[in-house]
Amino acid sequence: MALSVEKWVGFGSAMAGFGLLWSRMPEHVHDEARYIISSLVPMLISYFNPYEQISIFEYGEERFRRNKMFDAVSTYLRSTCLDAASKLKAELGNRSRDDDPLISLDENQEVVDNFDGARIWWRLIPKSAKQRGPTVISFLPGDSNEQPRCYRLAFHKRHRKLVLDSYLPSVVRQWREVLTANRQRLLFTNYSREGKSYWIDVPYNPPATFNMIAMDHDKKAEIIEDLTAFREAKEYHSKVGKAWKRGYLLHGPPGTGKSTMIGAMANLLGYDVYDLDLTSIKDNAELRKLFLDTTDRSIIVIEDIDAIEVELTTNRKGGKEASEENNNNHQLVIELSDKNKDCGKVTLSGLLGFVDGLWSACGSERIFVFTTNHVDRLDPALTRRGRMDRHIEMSYCRFDAFKMLAKSYLDITEHSLFGEIGQLLNEVDTTPADVADNLMLRGSKRNCGEIDRLLDEMNGGPVDLMLRVKRRREADDCLAGLVENLKKAKMKSATPPMEDAKEE
Numbered sequence: 001m002a003l004s005v006e007k008w009v010g011f012g013s014a015m016a017g018f019g020l021l022w023s024r025m026p027e028h029v030h031d032e033a034r035y036i037i038s039s040l041v042p043m044l045i046s047y048f049n050p051y052e053q054i055s056i057f058e059y060g061e062e063r064f065r066r067n068k069m070f071d072a073v074s075t076y077l078r079s080t081c082l083d084a085a086s087k088l089k090a091e092l093g094n095r096s097r098d099d100d101p102l103i104s105l106d107e108n109q110e111v112v113d114n115f116d117g118a119r120i121w122w123r124l125i126p127k128s129a130k131q132r133g134p135t136v137i138s139f140l141p142g143d144s145n146e147q148p149r150c151y152r153l154a155f156h157k158r159h160r161k162l163v164l165d166s167y168l169p170s171v172v173r174q175w176r177e178v179l180t181a182n183r184q185r186l187l188f189t190n191y192s193r194e195g196k197s198y199w200i201d202v203p204y205n206p207p208a209t210f211n212m213i214a215m216d217h218d219k220k221a222e223i224i225e226d227l228t229a230f231r232e233a234k235e236y237h238s239k240v241g242k243a244w245k246r247g248y249l250l251h252g253p254p255g256t257g258k259s260t261m262i263g264a265m266a267n268l269l270g271y272d273v274y275d276l277d278l279t280s281i282k283d284n285a286e287l288r289k290l291f292l293d294t295t296d297r298s299i300i301v302i303e304d305i306d307a308i309e310v311e312l313t314t315n316r317k318g319g320k321e322a323s324e325e326n327n328n329n330h331q332l333v334i335e336l337s338d339k340n341k342d343c344g345k346v347t348l349s350g351l352l353g354f355v356d357g358l359w360s361a362c363g364s365e366r367i368f369v370f371t372t373n374h375v376d377r378l379d380p381a382l383t384r385r386g387r388m389d390r391h392i393e394m395s396y397c398r399f400d401a402f403k404m405l406a407k408s409y410l411d412i413t414e415h416s417l418f419g420e421i422g423q424l425l426n427e428v429d430t431t432p433a434d435v436a437d438n439l440m441l442r443g444s445k446r447n448c449g450e451i452d453r454l455l456d457e458m459n460g461g462p463v464d465l466m467l468r469v470k471r472r473r474e475a476d477d478c479l480a481g482l483v484e485n486l487k488k489a490k491m492k493s494a495t496p497p498m499e500d501a502k503e504e
């Protein structure tokens with residue numbers, strides 16, 4: 001009959017104790033017998049015991065250093081093995097962001113995990129007093145007189161390679177994923193003090209997700225796939241010898257969702273965002289310093305890059321000589337603002353070095369996002385493929401995009417006005433921002449009285465039914481308002497410019 005893992009561990013300890021006893025036998029016992037038995041015992045144990053075990057202590061060899069593997073196991077067991085445990089404990093940490101207690105395994109509670117056909121037994125072993133050595137008074141977290149808590153995992157010998165090479169790395173990987181998902185993301189922006197540039201950060205929780213972005217469905221799916229593939233592509237980038245970075249150019253009229261898209265990217269990837277304001281940077285050296293101060297796993301954004309390009313064009317026209325030189329070596333000077341005119345310059349080559357040159361290889365897992373309302377005004381040097389890997393056009397709101405907005409804002413997928421709205425959206429260029437503004441429920445005055453009357457009439461009726469009716473009325477109101485506005489916009493766009501002038 002097979003013995004349980006616990007019994008084997010107990011048996012092992014007993015045999016080890018027995019071995020120790022033998023090794024301490026008095027001199028008069030036959031030396032040879034003592035030697036044979038004390039060396040046979042461990043061999044017998046390892047021969048008959050089919051299980052092996054690994055201990056993961058809370059503190060490492062240096063007592064003050066917490067063992068991150070212990071934290072990784074705690075997080076992993078919390079997310080995978082709690083259901084089967086009967087002894088749990090609950091804690092409310094000082095830094096808990098909400099009122100949910102943190103539930104974890106209690107000491108000595110055993111749980112079983114399955115991985116690729118292998119069974120793995122886990123147990124949290126409490127602190128225990130060390131048996132030997134002098135008493136040491138310690139103020140460090142891992143008291144030297146105590147054996148720290150440890151997770152002990154036991155598994156069958158034949159799974160040793162699987163546990164060491166695949167299972168434990170997967171525990172660490174899952175821990176990192178949980179850390180990334182729970183980490184407070186930050187939004188950085190740069191400022192200048194006494195000629196030097198610094199980053200300042202605030203907590204960043206963008207509300208946008210890809211679900212709520214109204215755009216062509218296939219295009220959206222492609223972007224999500226591209227971003228996810230980028231995040232997983234560490235090995236690929238090192239194999240082909242390229243810096244692990246990606247450039248996105250988001251272009252389209254104002255109000256088509258470029259900034260919203262950046263928030264959705266940050267949410268999807270769990271990255272911080274660096275919003276780089278070029279106008280407050282003195283010169284290329286400062287730009288480089290700022291860049292070196294950014295962290296990995298981040299999105300670096302330069303918004304409205306075309307505004308800078310306007311200055312660039314002006315500067316080019318300023319002198320033929322400068323223009324020729326600029327065209328030859330891309331030393332195109334971006335005069336950022338009047339106040340910076342005399343003291344320094346950020347050049348296009350400086351910017352390109354930051355995105356694509358020597359400096360871009362410092363750091364990894366970085367995404368550059370440039371946004372512009374006028375893609376045609378950008379210097380081709382900046383937008384060429386390889387520098388900006390993907391050009392994403394954010395366009396006016398058509399029917400598909402409208403349906404996504406109606407779903408997000410009004411929670412409806414059908415309505416009698418959808419047909420008319422679809423037709424109008426094909427004829428009128430209107431932005432998702434304008435449409436979203438029409439769909440915002442703000443308890444419009446026109447329907448308020450009617451809705452209140454209805455609620456009065458239904459007094460005593462089921463609350464959810466009343467709310468549904470109320471929402472429906474509000475949605476009718478929003479959509480009617482949208483149709484009205486689209487018709488106005490259509491008439492306006494149909495009016496010849498001369499008529500416009502006359503009206504004015």
Ligand SMILES: Nc1ncnc2c1ncn2[C@@H]1O[C@H](COP(=O)(O)OP(=O)(O)OP(=O)(O)O)[C@@H](O)[C@H]1O
Nearest residue numbers: 212213214253254255256257258259260432433436
């Ligand atoms: N494609 C979209 N999907 C969902 N909501 C959108 C979309 N476009 C715009 N919006 C809504 O309009 C608001 C303004 O959009 P956003 O600031 O992202 O546009 P933008 O293209 O960055 O504009 P700008 O060029 O002026 O900076 C957003 O808060 C969002 O609510």
